[in-house]
Amino acid sequence: MCGIVGYIGKRNAQSILVEGLKKLEYRGYDSAGIAMFTTDGLQVRKAKGRLAVLESNLETAPLEGTVGIGHTRWATHGKPSDVNSHPHTDGSMKFSVVHNGIIENYLELKEELIAQGHRFVSETDTEVISHLISREYDGDIVKAVQRAIRHMRGAYALGVLTEYEPDRLVAVRNASPLIIGIGDGEHYIGSDIPAILEHTRDVFILNDGEMAVLTKDAVELMTIEGNFISREMIYVDWDVARAEKAGFDHFMLKEIHEQPKAYRDTMRGRIDEEGRSVILPELKMTANDIRAIRNVHIVACGTAYHAGLIGKTVLENCARLPVEVDVASEYRYRSPLITPETLVIVVSQSGETADTLAALREAKRCGARVLAITNVVGSSVAREADDVLITWAGPEIAVASTKAYTSQLIAFYLFGLYCAQTLGTQDAAWIAEVLAALQSLPEQVENMLEQAETVRAYAEEIAQHEHLFFIGRGVDYAVVMEGSLKLKEISYIHSEAYAAGELKHGTLALIEDGIPVIALATQSALLEKTVSNIKEVKARGAVVLGISDTGHVAALGKAVDHVLAIPATHPLLTPALSVVPLQLLAYYASLARGNDVDKPRNLAKSVTVE
Incomplete structure (x- = not known):
């Protein structure tokens, strides 16, 4: 659940970007950064950790300029680090990108670009975008962005700058929210209204498949194919607190309504294009590793434990493997029967749950292979497990878990079907039937919420x-x-x-x-x-x-x-x-x-x- 802010106008962009990012802190993040045009060209400052780290760096070496983009990152591809933080640039440092979402075919694109001589410094999917735009650029940044996104599959909200055209800021939306703020001689982009609410209440909301080209004096809206569109401006009458909740009265209600998106995001890139099989490239376990499993222990606490109870039924039905489910705080103390043929699945939204982490370590000490289902890349559970399935629920602010729980269910469904494919315990028609139903869940939840x-x-x-x-x-x-x-x-x-x-x-x-x-x-x-x-x-x-x-x-x-x-x-x-x-x-x-x-x-x- 990353945050994007962008500015083009007459004022110094640095303070506007940093203050905008502060308004997005509620979304959760592990690093932050900004890119701006200065008299020395395109400059980037970014750092792992809280915004205070970035602010300290900017106090030491401030940036002066009137155009920039900023980002708070919630790690997906690559652990939290300075180098994996956004904004990302191409090798020439002439193009800079901030990105929310996931590029499903980034590895394929990265290999293609490396073969063409591009060099990468991060583990992210986003860096691929900046290199793609650089490759496609022929003097018009808008056309370069349009050509680049034709190669991309997945979800993305983008803010794009190039040093070659310092008077333009390009924004693109596909399955990840993005808004455009309208000012007097200045314009803004944001992934959420709070980022810009201090400066303007007049906004355009981009729909999927649309983009905007911003200068300080004008905003052009168009489809990603280049067809110009008109859109009625919206006046935002929410206060900042309600804006952070996207108009909902509470974060919990907002997060309940975010579940269809969380379902789609957790499935994204993990089901083949025909919708007939599961793809889990992030798993290190081979087909032989799966065939070697003799029993499964699912270990978790609270809500995650309840997800594990569903996971037991899923794995037993799909993979025909015997499954036990344990409360993590009890697991270590009952001397569980763990062998090298035991797969231990630990489930934790934060990836830092103390009892679950202790159970993971006990399982590894006893020789078991450990699979983690967690919502946080780079968390302790994710780092210490042998395999990780990330749930793309985004940060949860409310204490009572909703979308994290249901995303864990989706992860169990995907893993169970993946095991069924590998072990041959269910035929292809049955797997395809379940996958079709799985992909219908987001729309069904949307209908229920009405x-x-x-x-x-x-x-x-x-x-x-x-x-x-x-x-x-x-x-x-x-x-x-x-x-x-x-x-x-x-x-x-x-x-x-x-x-x-x-x-x-x-x-x-x-x-x-x-x-x-x-x-x-x-x-x-x-x-x-x-x-x-x-x-x-x-x-x-x-x-x-x-x-x-x-x-x-x-x-x-x-x-x-x-x-x-x-x-x-x-x-x-x-x-x-x-x-x-x-x-x-x-x-x-x-x-x-x-x-x-x-x-x-x-x-x-x-x-x-x-």
């Missing part, structure tokens, strides 16, 4: 209660465990999740007249069983909200007081949909109780102590 007010009405009802139960069977049980945790985290309502078939073994004693029960029932094979369990709590006075897919909701609706439908998908994938209304339920219940949604009491985002 119905958020339906969930809000029920959440405001349960906000009046102090106790609540969730029930489900199979993967639904794993999902309601996450739903219960979300509700506890931010609403402070006492809630418990139970495997529905276990109710009669004690829990029914807690069911009394009027108590809310949320029943998740998305699995055809278990629907009748779950309905029977619902009738048990209904007979004792519970008020039941039933959640199922569109194919089963009618049957479920006859047994419950309220019913909510989610889109139908492959049974293995339902957790990526069914958790969304549970996230919204927790959010709106917390809101109704007047709590601080983003910063619940007694909790921290990253748990770095045991």
